[in-house]
Amino acid sequence: MPQSLSKALLHVIFSTKNRDRIISKNIQPKLYAYTAGICRKIESQAYRVGGTDNHIHIACSLPRTLTISKLLEEVKKSSSKWLKTQDDTLRTFSWQAGYGAFSLGQSQIDDLLKYIDNQEQHHKIKTYKEEFKDLLHKYNIEYDERYLWD
Numbered sequence: 001m002p003q004s005l006s007k008a009l010l011h012v013i014f015s016t017k018n019r020d021r022i023i024s025k026n027i028q029p030k031l032y033a034y035t036a037g038i039c040r041k042i043e044s045q046a047y048r049v050g051g052t053d054n055h056i057h058i059a060c061s062l063p064r065t066l067t068i069s070k071l072l073e074e075v076k077k078s079s080s081k082w083l084k085t086q087d088d089t090l091r092t093f094s095w096q097a098g099y100g101a102f103s104l105g106q107s108q109i110d111d112l113l114k115y116i117d118n119q120e121q122h123h124k125i126k127t128y129k130e131e132f133k134d135l136l137h138k139y140n141i142e143y144d145e146r147y148l149w150d
Contacts, residue, residue: 004064005064006064007061007106008061008062008064008103009047009059009060009061009062009103009104009105009106009108009109010058010059010060010061010062010068010101010102010103010104011057011058011059011101011102011104011112011135012057012058012059012060012072012075012099012100012101012102013055013056013057013058013099013100013131013132013135014055014056014072014076014095014096014098014099014100015054015055015056015095015096015128015132016054016055016093016094016095016096017094017095017096017097017150018096018150019054019055019096019128019129019149020054021053021054022053022054022089022090022093023051023052023053023054023056023083024053024087025053027083027086027087027090028051028052028053030086031049031056031079031082031083032049032050032051032056033049034079034082035049035056035058035075035079036049038074038075038078038079039058039060039075042063042066042071042074043063043065043066044060044061044062044063044066044071045060045061046058046059046060047059047060047061047109047112047113048112048113048116048117049116050116050117050119051116051119052119052120052123052128054128055128056079057115057116057119058075059109059112059113059116068101072099072101076095076099079095080093080094080095096149096150097150098150100132100135100136100141102135102138102139102141129149132148133148
């Protein structure tokens, strides 16, 4: 076959450093749009970007020419640089060092989009740490909690 074809879908989640609650409501939609633009620039389709004041979720495709780590390195680096220019309170902004990236099938995308859209309600009952550990359990990922949080 002369072509290489693929479609890999990801659910990505990462938080602000120390889960600081510093992404204000007025900056969130701008951040989500900017992040979707970063994805487009590196040939990843962002199906949805959302989150809360201390973390972000991205439903996106993984381009066949990029690794997950390179995709997220670019997303985190570029969005962090942009955020630092948006408000004096964000001048020292940084994301946590790590991330969670989970694969999913096409049939799961609609549920994921609803999940991302419902973040504000979801976090009235669960913290980011609880949500992240729930995702690790859902996707059967082993972890050592001593190294989970920065």
